[in-house]
Amino acid sequence: MTADLHAVLRKYWGYDQFRPLQGRIVESLIAGHDTCVVMPTGGGKSLCYQLPAVVSGRTAVVVSPLIALMQDQAAQLEQMGIPAAALNSQIPWAEQQNVMRRAAKGEYRLLYVSPERLLKEEFIDYLGRVPLAFFAIDEAHCISEWGHEFRPEYRQLRRLRELFPDQPIAAFTASATQRVRHDILRQLSLRDPHKYIASFHRPNLNYLVRACDSKSQEHLLLCAMEAYAGATMIVYAPTIARVEETVEFFGRKGVAAVPYHGKMETADRQQNQERWMSDEVRVLVGTIAFGLGINKPGVRAVIHLALPKSIEQYYQEAGRAGRDGAPADCVLLWQTRDAGLLAYFNQKIADGQERQRAWESYHSVRRFAESDECRHRQICLHFGETPKWEKCNACDVCATEPDWMLTPASPRAASPMPRWPRDESPRPRRATSSIPESALQQFMREWRREFAKQRGVPAFMILTDASLADLCRREPATFEELLEVTGIGERKAQSFGKEILTAMHEFGTR
Numbered sequence: 001m002t003a004d005l006h007a008v009l010r011k012y013w014g015y016d017q018f019r020p021l022q023g024r025i026v027e028s029l030i031a032g033h034d035t036c037v038v039m040p041t042g043g044g045k046s047l048c049y050q051l052p053a054v055v056s057g058r059t060a061v062v063v064s065p066l067i068a069l070m071q072d073q074a075a076q077l078e079q080m081g082i083p084a085a086a087l088n089s090q091i092p093w094a095e096q097q098n099v100m101r102r103a104a105k106g107e108y109r110l111l112y113v114s115p116e117r118l119l120k121e122e123f124i125d126y127l128g129r130v131p132l133a134f135f136a137i138d139e140a141h142c143i144s145e146w147g148h149e150f151r152p153e154y155r156q157l158r159r160l161r162e163l164f165p166d167q168p169i170a171a172f173t174a175s176a177t178q179r180v181r182h183d184i185l186r187q188l189s190l191r192d193p194h195k196y197i198a199s200f201h202r203p204n205l206n207y208l209v210r211a212c213d214s215k216s217q218e219h220l221l222l223c224a225m226e227a228y229a230g231a232t233m234i235v236y237a238p239t240i241a242r243v244e245e246t247v248e249f250f251g252r253k254g255v256a257a258v259p260y261h262g263k264m265e266t267a268d269r270q271q272n273q274e275r276w277m278s279d280e281v282r283v284l285v286g287t288i289a290f291g292l293g294i295n296k297p298g299v300r301a302v303i304h305l306a307l308p309k310s311i312e313q314y315y316q317e318a319g320r321a322g323r324d325g326a327p328a329d330c331v332l333l334w335q336t337r338d339a340g341l342l343a344y345f346n347q348k349i350a351d352g353q354e355r356q357r358a359w360e361s362y363h364s365v366r367r368f369a370e371s372d373e374c375r376h377r378q379i380c381l382h383f384g385e386t387p388k389w390e391k392c393n394a395c396d397v398c399a400t401e402p403d404w405m406l407t408p409a410s411p412r413a414a415s416p417m418p419r420w421p422r423d424e425s426p427r428p429r430r431a432t433s434s435i436p437e438s439a440l441q442q443f444m445r446e447w448r449r450e451f452a453k454q455r456g457v458p459a460f461m462i463l464t465d466a467s468l469a470d471l472c473r474r475e476p477a478t479f480e481e482l483l484e485v486t487g488i489g490e491r492k493a494q495s496f497g498k499e500i501l502t503a504m505h506e507f508g509t510r
Contacts, residue, residue, distance in 0.1 A: 466487060
């Protein structure tokens with residue numbers, strides 16, 4: 001079976017090996033077990049339920065909280081040659097009817113739906129006619145009141161077990177504490193579930209935290225823009241006003257950036273997201289409304305301009321950096337007034353239990369920002385994981401800071417040495433974007449952007465940054481050689497392998 005799974009992995013995803021835990025999770029679902037998976041952003045959760053659906057020959061119903069996420073994933077699967085569809089309110093009624101007809105015939109391997117639609121009585125009746133493989137609950141922490149993104153509509157998913165007693169249920173999340181994990185198992189009534197909890201340690205991320213005032217924050221933000229020039233970035237601002245101010249500030253300094261927040265017109269918000277996803281604009285400034293389910297592997301830096309509400313929120317947002325496994329920086333530039341603002345809003349919460357949870361989160365975030373303990377270790381401990389190591393060499397506590405943070409405005413500029421005894425040598429630190437791209441990579445990156453624009457899809461759906469880098473390293477000249485590039489499966493090679501090889505040839509003949 002393992003050999004067969006690797007053949008499917010190679011054919012559709014273009015990978016030769018599973019990432020840690022992926023193979024075991026896939027086998028659990030194929031064997032029909034209830035499953036609970038906690039795996040950090042970028043760990044490859046989606047593949048864990050997509051591949052079993054392909055192998056099953058039936059339809060996996062995926063519950064997802066965001067329309068944009070559903071549509072992106074369904075479109076990406078179609079590009080790979082895997083029949084998939086989404087059902088949501090933004091799809092025209094005639095198209096919804098067509099999707100439902102095809103699903104009832106078993107034509108899709110994956111069907112994405114919202115929790116609200118899934119549990120409507122007429123839809124439950126309809127699902128009885130669909131050849132179901134299993135249910136996959138994405139962002140499963142939303143079902144728990146102890147989670148940082150509790151959504152009441154997710155609570156209704158408790159009915160799945162009684163309504164479909166013979167179907168396996170798989171829960172997936174990137175950010176769940178022990179308490180939330182136990183709540184997920186209880187709420188979904190999982191039967192003797194196979195539990196897979198990946199490490200919360202993401203060694204390719206560098207956590208950098210700095211307390212500053214408004215003036216030094218602006219200065220450091222500009223230094224960061226210079227250090228990450230040309231790299232894809234997300235800047236999180238605490239309010240809509242701060243998003244707009246920051247975009248204007250960047251504009252005055254010659255930095256191209258687009259805003260993203262809840263009060264923008266939907267079309268404008270989508271356009272800005274698409275410009276950023278396609279590398280037309282490298283910097284996106286958003287509120288926490290941006291990012292859930294955003295699958296852009298090559299983000300090299302995520303910068304927060306205020307304290308987040310919880311460690312879970314920070315871990316999820318910062319974790320949008322470096323999903324391709326390459327080094328990336330997660331920078332928290334916070335001000336004392338942020339803490340005062342969080343405290344003010346906590347006092348306003350009427351429900352006693354909810355207020356208590358908010359204060360617990362507040363104290364956790366303050367400890368994370370102010371302590372002199374390894375940032376990676378603090379995050380692992382928060383999620384119930386006890387690392388065997390004490391120093392990570394990948395945060396501002398355990399290693400020297402990058403050059404751009406050691407400016408005259410920096411309180412540590414005079415003494416950039418680590419604050420722990422030098423019992424080992426930390427690796428040299430630099431901005432992750434300072435690794436130069438080859439001329440071929442730059443050429444192919446621009447080709448990818450234009451080609452994706454012509455096809456109306458995000459650039460990463462054509463080639464991820466990891467695939468782009470491997471492509472330029474191997475420089476394939478034939479279809480067979482192209483299939484050896486990581487992330488290029490048979491369908492992708494058939495769909496636009498000719499165009500990729502033509503572009504490579506054009507570069508060589510310039």
